[in-house]
Amino acid sequence: MAEDGHACYVYGVVPDEKGAQGERADQAVKDLPAVGDERSPITFIRRGGLAAVVSEVPTGKPLGTPDDLRAHAGVLDMLAASGMPVLPLRFGTVVRDPRAVTDELLTEGHDDFGWALDRLRGSAQFTLRARYVQDEVLREVLEEHVEARRLREELEGLPEAAGYDLRIQLGQLVVEAVGAKREADAREIEHRLAPFALAVATSEPVSAEGVVDAAFLVEDKKREVFGQAVEELAQRWQGRVRLRLLGPLAPYDFVADALRQGEEVG
Template sequence: MMAGDGPACYVYGVIPDEGGDQAVKDLPAVGAPDSPVTFVRDRGLAAAVSEVPTEQPLGSPDDLRAHAGVLDTLAASGLPVLPLRFGTVVRDERAVTEELLTEGHDDFTWALDRLRGSAQFTLRARYVQDEVLREVLDEHVEARRLREELEGLPEDAGYDLRVQLGQLVVEAVGAKREVDAREIEQRVAPFALAVATSEPESAEGVVNAAFLIEDKQRGAFEQAAEELARQWNGRVRLRLLGPLAPYDFVADALRRVEEGG
């Protein structure tokens, strides 16, 4: 956060100068929910901005939601979006033009053209814990044996057996995760321009993946995800988020600019 006495300029991201005003009208802003979100425009580009007080730190859950809300709303309106990192603050709107839009004009324009007509969808899959444990016990004789030996034992007994059972379950779920993650990729990735994966956030997690989807492939992609959800109903919980701003694909788009396309 910048030091200063008055408000500064918070920057959400960059879009082509093709509208967007109605899309962000009345959205809450970062740091000052009642501050209007507006645009600084320069030579075919527009940066989404709002005034932000400099005397208070940023980073509350409301701030994070407001940042994503502006970017995802613009993406949902059909505009290509280059999200900036949360917490991007500059001195004033003049600095937005001189330090951001002017200096980055060619790279931003090229990257926005690459992202035009596409949006990010994020797919998160988690096992239903009781169901996947039942599968492990059905498929592994040793797991069933250990479970039966532990039944009726007091809490302070059978420590070694519990450790063995725990390790077996972790290994078995890990093997299932590899198979199921591969199936998810085979079923939905063919409809994507690019895929970015990250580690699941919990032990029950199967996949946490972002897909860059062209508008013309969106229906087929969503149908493939829905078919998976029906197939795995009661076993795996699938959550599909989107359309979103292409958070996981901006760095790659700009990197290709640097490398010459």
């Protein structure tokens, strides 16, 4: 595949499936834009029951544009949506040529990749992003905290300079109160949804109104009940918390654990 000035960009590793599943995987990535060169065809390099998902990339072109990032995730997520177990590799994984993909990547990582794919088979990642409706959560804080109401009342009608210290106090109180709510609501999300998942990985959101970003590894046979649980939570928190469910996705947040379990078995 590679010529002078080109190398192999590797998206991830999948089982070398035959029959209908393999055909679905081929169709899933057909005509998708590729990293580095959107017109480069996405193909599979096979070795020992595994296949690396690759495309040709110019060696002299820096990677990392928004289009590159979207292309990387798009290939992996389409494979996951097709039902193919997929082990994502880190963005920017480039191997010098197809022989190095087979002789180094797939051969040296064969056992670990195989064990990890076995653990991820029949499941996909769903990511839930929870964000507060800021006016509503502020109303809750003022209702629940007498001191917050008192400070706000004192500030009414005061010039900005005269109320500086009070505004600092009120701001700190609100930040602490919202932080406590965030911890409680993140626990509630995990409590309600974790029973329908094989594993959960959470991270703090970047935005001030964020509650939590939670990734769930969900078995295919439990997707419906998991989705129902998310919908029930959305209805319960309607007008208070906005929920956005993404998936099925490649299992980005569960790769390290799957590989680590493979090492322990080995």
